[in-house]
Amino acid sequence: MxxxxxxxxxxxxxxxxxxxxxxxxxxxxxxxxxxxxxxxxxxxxxxxxxxxxxxxxxxxxxxxxxxxxxxxxxxxxxxxxxxxxxxxxxxxxxxxxxxxxxxxxxxxxxxxxxxxxxxxxxxxxxxxxxxxxxxxxxxxxxxxxxxxxxxxxxxxxxxxxxxxxxxxxxxxxxxxxxxxxxxxxxxxxxxxxxxxxxxxxxxxxxxxxxxxxxxxxxxxxxxxxxxxxxxxxxxxxxxxxxxxxxxxxxxxxxxxxxxxxxxxxxxxxxxxxxxxxxxxxxxxxxxxxxxxxxxxxAESMGIPAVLGFNLSSSLVEALAVRRAVALAVDYSQLSACLMNGESRIPTPGLVPPSLSAPADLSPWKQNPDESRALLASMGWRDRDGDGVLETAQGVPAVPTLLVRSDLWGESQVVKLLARDLRKIGLKLRVRSADLSTYLAFLKEGDYDLVLFRTTPWGMMMHAGLGTGYFDGEKTQSLNLCRLKDEAFFALCHEILKTTDPDRLKTLYTKVQRYYAEHLPAVALCWGRSYFPFNKxxxxxxxxxxxxxxxxxxxxxxxxxxxxxxxxxx
Structure with missing residues (x-):
């Protein structure tokens, strides 16, 4: 056609x-x-x-x-x-x-x-x-x-x-x-x-x-x-x-x-x-x-705050740990902080509703008790009574969070995340940097968590729906979460070669379900974009x-x- x-x-x-x-x-x-x-x-x-x-x-x-x-x-x-x-x-x-x-x-x-x-x-x-x-x-x-x-x-x-x-x-x-x-x-x-x-x-x-x-x-x-x-x-x-x-x-x-x-x-x-x-x-x-x-x-096409997981990090490579972190977050308070409540609680599917790609997923609900149970099932315990868990191998649960210092609202988000994760026994170590240094740290890969935003263009690039943030080999961009799943790459490839609209809808639903099931990253809120001007x-x-x-x-x-x-x- x-x-x-x-x-x-x-x-x-x-x-x-x-x-x-x-x-x-x-x-x-x-x-x-x-x-x-x-x-x-x-x-x-x-x-x-x-x-x-x-x-x-x-x-x-x-x-x-x-x-x-x-x-x-x-x-x-x-x-x-x-x-x-x-x-x-x-x-x-x-x-x-x-x-x-x-x-x-x-x-x-x-x-x-x-x-x-x-x-x-x-x-x-x-x-x-x-x-x-x-x-x-x-x-x-x-x-x-x-x-x-x-x-x-x-x-x-x-x-x-x-x-x-x-x-x-x-x-x-x-x-x-x-x-x-x-x-x-x-x-x-x-x-x-x-x-x-x-x-x-x-x-x-x-x-x-x-x-x-x-x-x-x-x-x-x-x-x-x-x-x-x-x-x-x-x-x-x-x-x-x-x-x-x-x-x-x-x-x-x-x-x-x-x-x-x-x-x-x-x-x-x-x-x-x-x-x-x-x-x-x-x-x-x-x-x-x-x-x-x-x-x-307008309803934002981008995501104002995303928490990504470095899937090459031994601390967060297990899906149970990533889900425990996601369930610990108070999404309502993050929404109030970033958007004064003018936002929606995101779903595990990551993609904001403004992109018209519904996948019938329920919004996140904070559940720290389930977080603790998931970590306990992985053998994580507070063995020395300092309030910080240790992994089954005895490594302190102190994930390094990489953040950009030049974006508005990042410091407030970090404080809320640190508070929520401390309640389940994780203590954040924050590494804050300007854009050029942030990008250098991303290339090094010396982090466990990364706080970033997605742009409207970023949500559209590559196969769409934010795939370009995770399939870095094809887009020549940074793979923020170091995802190396060939099944995900194959899904992106199929989207790029498909011209049938009905087939594309099915594939876009699969992308969101992949995000929800594997959790390479978690949207912290979906928001609106406001543009003031002189009358x-x-x-x-x-x-x-x-x-x-x-x-x-x-x-x-x-x-x-x-x-x-x-x-x-």
């Missing part, structure tokens, strides 16, 4: 995002025809299209606050700048709308053969790089091959792709085996690079070439000031797609969420943006009480894959509210 883009896909580009939100005034657009006529008479050499371009480039500035720290304006070397490149400057072959349906972007048409082994993309002939050169199929081929060689997390491309063919405006990917999820795993996630710039860069992590910021997206990098922690973009007037309705966007990084919330209250920024996370819920009530702020929300703007839509309200779909509809003035800068 061939899958192809169509008129209905194009119509999704302007569909508003899902989520409830505070009432926003609807804008009526007024055209100053007399003023325009006078301007045209005074400037006979300017066309109406040029006048519109000037309006777009000098229009109001959208000010966005974030806690993401940008170290260099390099979409390959800097993780968080790569996120901004996705939203602002660099196009991929396709995008996914709020219903998780693929829509055209750099590829105006796309299709696959019946098996999902040959994927064809026809590029928009009007696409241009920010320096004016045309975007070619050769750039697409170069990007995939370059990233496979130079970017660790893109090594999957070499394992998946047999050949890339180009002719005219067409790019054809011939895969080594069927891959039904090629659009999400490759067509969306890979930002296409200009080959004429990157071809001479041997090490993308060490280059000082400023041209690496050049993309073909709707905005161009205007200024990056690491000292002031600001990044600003101006509209690309030659963009081949729908032109954004705003002229400039600036991002300001704040050291803490407290400072960012205060900036929203003081109207120093217009919008909150943090990739893969909404505004922490404890701040939302205070922000919503401000007369100039509104808030949109002087209207037209936002939520796209969780792109991180919230700052996304390509918002850029096409965003405008100042008619009752609020927005300063042009």
């Amino acid at each position: 061939e899958r192809s883009s169509g008129d209905d896909a194009f119509s999704r580009l302007t569909r508003p995002g899902k989520g409830r939100f505070s009432k926003i005034f609807q804008r009526r657009f007024f055209t100053g025809r007399l003023l325009l006529l006078i301007l045209l008479m005074l400037s006979p050499g300017c066309s109406e299209e040029e006048d519109q371009a000037k309006v777009h480039s000098s229009g109001p500035v959208l000010r966005i606050g974030t806690t993401m720290v940008i170290k260099q304006a390099n979409p390959v070397a800097d993780y968080y700048y790569n996120i901004l490149a996705m939203v602002m400057t660099h196009d991929s072959l396709v995008r996914f709308d709020e219903d998780l349906k693929p829509v055209p972007q750099l590829a105006e048409r796309f299709s696959s053969d019946r098996e999902g082994r040959v994927w064809t993309f026809d590029l928009d002939p009007g696409a241009r790089w920010h320096d004016g050169r045309p975007v070619t199929p050769g750039d697409v081929k170069f990007t995939f091959e370059y990233l496979a060689r130079h970017h660790l997390s893109s090594g999957w491309a070499g394992h998946m792709i047999e050949a890339i063919e180009t002719r005219g405006h067409r790019v054809v990917f011939r895969l080594k085996e069927p891959h039904s999820r090629f659009l999400i795993n490759a067509g969306f996630v890979v930002r296409i690079l200009p080959g004429h710039i990157w071809r001479n860069i041997s090490d993308p992590h060490k280059t000082e070439n400023r041209a690496v910021s050049v993309g073909c997206g709707p905005f161009m990098l205007e200024d990056f000031d690491p000292a002031a922690r600001t990044v600003s973009f101006r509209v690309n007037r030659d963009y081949y797609g729908p032109l954004p309705t705003i002229g400039r966007v600036s991002f300001q990084t704040y050291g803490t969420t407290d400072l960012l919330a205060l900036a929203l209250i003081k109207e120093q920024v217009d919008l909150y943006y943090q990739y893969a996370a909404g505004m922490p819920v404890p701040y939302v009530k205070k922000l919503a009480a401000q007369p100039h702020l509104a808030c949109m929300w 002087k703007w209207q037209g936002f839509s939520i796209n969780q894959l792109e991180g919230g309200l700052a996304n390509r779909f918002s850029w096409q509809n965003l405008a100042p509210s008619p009752s609020k003035g927005v300063e042009a800068r």
Whole structure:
């Protein structure tokens, strides 16, 4: 069965995002025809299209606050700048709308053969790089091959792709085996690079070439000031797609969420943006009480807190021990801590309900008595009376918990977990680290438990439903729990080669039941994502894959509210 883009896909580009939100005034657009006529008479050499371009480039500035720290304006070397490149400057072959349906972007048409082994993309002939050169199929081929060689997390491309063919405006990917999820795993996630710039860069992590910021997206990098922690973009007037309705966007990084919330209250920024996370819920009530702020929300596709087990650790390799830990957790209190009660108690199936993959599993219920009984059945005893159990081999039950220090709420979660586990005789040893050190510790594997979050994209990558966090060999990502079960890998492989929707539903249920039966990790809560913004703007839509309200779909509809003035800068 061939899958192809169509008129209905194009119509999704302007569909508003899902989520409830505070009432926003609807804008009526007024055209100053007399003023325009006078301007045209005074400037006979300017066309109406040029006048519109000037309006777009000098229009109001959208000010966005974030806690993401940008170290260099390099979409390959800097993780968080790569996120901004996705939203602002660099196009991929396709995008996914709020219903998780693929829509055209750099590829105006796309299709696959019946098996999902040959994927064809026809590029928009009007696409241009920010320096004016045309975007070619050769750039697409170069990007995939370059990233496979130079970017660790893109090594999957070499394992998946047999050949890339180009002719005219067409790019054809011939895969080594069927891959039904090629659009999400490759067509969306890979930002296409200009080959004429990157071809001479041997090490993308060490280059000082400023041209690496050049993309073909709707905005161009205007200024990056690491000292002031600001990044600003101006509209690309030659963009081949729908032109954004705003002229400039600036991002300001704040050291803490407290400072960012205060900036929203003081109207120093217009919008909150943090990739893969909404505004922490404890701040939302205070922000919503401000007369100039509104808030949109959606059921989160990601999981705000997950407790993973290092299955290579002798301390937690036994399923009975993992189940004992899971049953010791007070999920209600964790929900109150992270989400002010605005969440659901998760099931052992891990996957949040927003992904529409029900598996008929009951939510977790705290049961410390059963936890103690399970540990006792494994021969764990408190032999020296210090309140801490020892294993049957006499090893103290002191698991090392690895956590990220740069994520909001982690310290509170750790305190609650430590309290709950101490009640069943386990004493946590906490190892807290920033992102780079955390990743290094993960590679070493010197931990028993790991606290992490899953992003909306993370839940979609690989075979979907979070499988990419556990099948690291195929995704070239870290296998957080060091899962080595061939049965799980075979299940993922079957999903990737299956195109039948009914069969996929059955397989997705099996994935969740695998999580529930083997417990490689436990979701600590399922939540909502909240996105506050200033009411002087209207037209936002939520796209969780792109991180919230700052996304390509918002850029096409965003405008100042008619009752609020927005300063042009």
